[in-house]
Amino acid sequence: MSIKAIRTGIVLRPDPTRVLFRAFELGSTTRTLKIIARVGGMTDEEAAQKLDEVIREFGGRHYKLERFLLQRFEQVKTHLLTDEPLTTERKLLLGAYFTMEYSLESAALFNPSMIWHPDQTNVPPGYKRFILSLRATGEGHVSSISFRMGYIDEAGKIILRKPSRYVTSPEIVPNHRFNRAQFLRKLYELRLENSIQEKMMTGLEDEFSLPELEAQIKRVLAQYRYNAEYETIASGLLALAKSNYEIHFEDDQSLDERCIFPTSPNETNGIEDARFVQFTDENGEITFYATYTAYNGRVTFPQLLETKDFTNFNVSTLNGAEVSNKGMALFPRKINGKYAMISRQDGENIYLMYSDDLYFWQMKELLLKPTYHWEYVQLGNCGSPIETEAGWLVLSHGVGPMRKYAIGAFLLDLNDPSKVIGRTTEPILSPDENEREGYVPNVVYSCGGLINGNELIIPYAMADYASSFATVNVAELLAELTGQNRSKIEDVAVQEAVTVK
Incomplete structure (x- = not known):
């Protein structure tokens, strides 16, 4: 079946x-x-x-x-x-x-990611409030992150709230402080750590600001005018600093009025495909992260957003030998004391990554290869893994003949995600005749769903133009992935990817 x-x-x-x-x-x-x-x-x-x-x-x-x-x-x-x-x-x-x-969304509104809203106050009985992040694309094909809000009622019906007509990008926090040790480690990963860089950072404290770094670089360049090597290192230092920053929205702005617009040198041509996840640390502290792709018109850079309130955000570069390509998706908690990530470094296969440091990823292991006809071209994830008692449920996308994108799923062992319990041999969602036409034909794609009761809700993009929602019975899906009868697992309490307050 x-x-x-x-x-x-x-x-x-x-x-x-x-x-x-x-x-x-x-x-x-x-x-x-x-x-x-x-x-x-x-x-x-x-x-x-x-x-x-x-x-x-x-x-x-x-x-x-x-x-x-x-x-x-x-x-x-x-x-x-x-x-x-x-x-x-x-x-x-x-x-x-x-x-x-x-x-900001005149051309397209697609590749949605869905999480529970951190504030569930004043919600009608039986309802849950959610946040939908979307890739908004406008003039010049520049992409940004847009938000919508909505509810799921007691019957499981999805109700989208009409957004405000206002939309505003955030303010850059002027006094963002950099951790010197972490900054030096990122320089090392970028191969910018040398004697010139040491001169440009001499005198900076254990924490420093962008203006302090700029002032120090200016002093050094004044001594070595018209030296191309010094100019190159200075450019690299400033580009790294400007790619790690903080942004702030006004407290009285509704979430759907907020737009995260490209800011850093890495993002000049867009912020793409944010995969939001509610992450619970070992001490119970909750942070919302989103891995996304920064694009400067030539190269893609995997980066990380983090926030606790969707008002203040930290934006960080991801570094390490295995940070490359698109589609990195963070697990919602540590596994055996380490951060874990689903990734696709080679544009074709799905990998599993572990790290002691959220911002540095050095190793990967092959997890899944294209195996079925609908995924022969490439595989990728469609958002962060969702924890269930049966295992880590991961939505995937596969690309087949005529570059047709479809969505499937696979299940990983909870304690050892390198063990694949099962995967769908056929897509659970493929573009139908009403979804084929758009900016990129024959594509359905998601950046993350969630479980509500016994339903998996999949927000998905249609032909890189508009977005919609589909649902799957969790018990039936897990039964197929585990090879068990539905009756044996129908009563299993499926843990939601987030804890609703």
């Missing part, structure tokens, strides 16, 4: 009206100066009239627009030719000329 997922019929399509403000960069000092001069030539009456027009047209579309316009003014004011003070109205208008709207 082959288990098949049941579609819910819910379709979450990209919404082009969800826009955020971004810096409008011209890339030309001459053009910037010309725009400033033209605005400076406006009379006070003309400037006030134009600013009123801007606020009327765009103020209702954004959260705290005027604050952003003043920030943009501060970023371009170095181009002003005099120190003559400007009125607040004139500053706002100048900021508006160097600001643009960006429709």
Whole structure:
């Protein structure tokens, strides 16, 4: 018997009206100066009239627009030719000329990951609140992380909450502190640890900030002007520092108003396919992690998000000999005292990784090879493993003829995940005729589901364009994976991947 997922019929399509403000960069000092001069030539009456027009047209579309316009003014004011003070109205208008709207999901809203919301207060009896993270793609095919919220009612029905029309990217925390020992270890992994780097970090404390590092590098470069090797090392140091950072959202912003937009040098072309998981440490402390792919237009970099409240996030690079390719997915707890990860370094097979350090991964072991017709091209995970009493349940994707993506599952031993208990010989979800057409045809894909009662809920993308949900009976799926009769395991208490407060 082959288990098949049941579609819910819910379709979450990209919404082009969800826009955020971004810096409008011209890339030309001459053009910037010309725009400033033209605005400076406006009379006070003309400037006030134009600013009123801007606020009327765009103020209702954004959260705290005027604050952003003043920030943009501060970023371009170095181009002003005099120190003559400007009125607040004139500053706002100048900021508006160097600001643009960006429709973050105008092209696609796909590759969802689903977790229980950490706050279950004020939820109707029998309901559970969840968070859905999605890959939002807009102009220039730049991807970011968008959020939706919803509920599952007592009957298992999925109810998506209508999102706010506002959406805002976070502020970068200005005084983020780096741990010197960890930073040096990352430099070593990147082969940037040498005598030049030592000079550039001389005098920095055990914890230091980006401005402190920049100041020290500036002092060293002043002594070795026009030295290409010094410039290269300096660029590498700063790129690493800027790729490990903190972000903060306003406390009064709804989660669906928050967008994690590319920030670091590794992310210039997008943040892709976040796989969120609720991780419980050995002391019971809960942290939400998401492995994701940073893309700079040439190379992909596996990276890590971590948060406890979805308001403050740490962003870190992942390092080590085996950090490569896409699709790393963290187990929701340590196994035998070590962090564990499902991965795919070679673009074809599924591997298992262990590490004593969450940020460094040095070894891997082969776990699964493409075996069945629907996965002959490649295998990969579809999110973090889900703990059940029968074993670690992992959603997988396989690619077959005509580059058709389908979703399956496999089961790993709880104490030794290198032991494969079973795997589906046929897909549990394949694109149907209503899901084939989109940006990338013939693809269904997920970045992580969860178990509710005796149902596995699979949020999935359709043709890299829109998203939906499907469900699978857990008892039936585990029976197929273990080779047992359903009646023998139907009463097994399936442990959810997260603990609902």
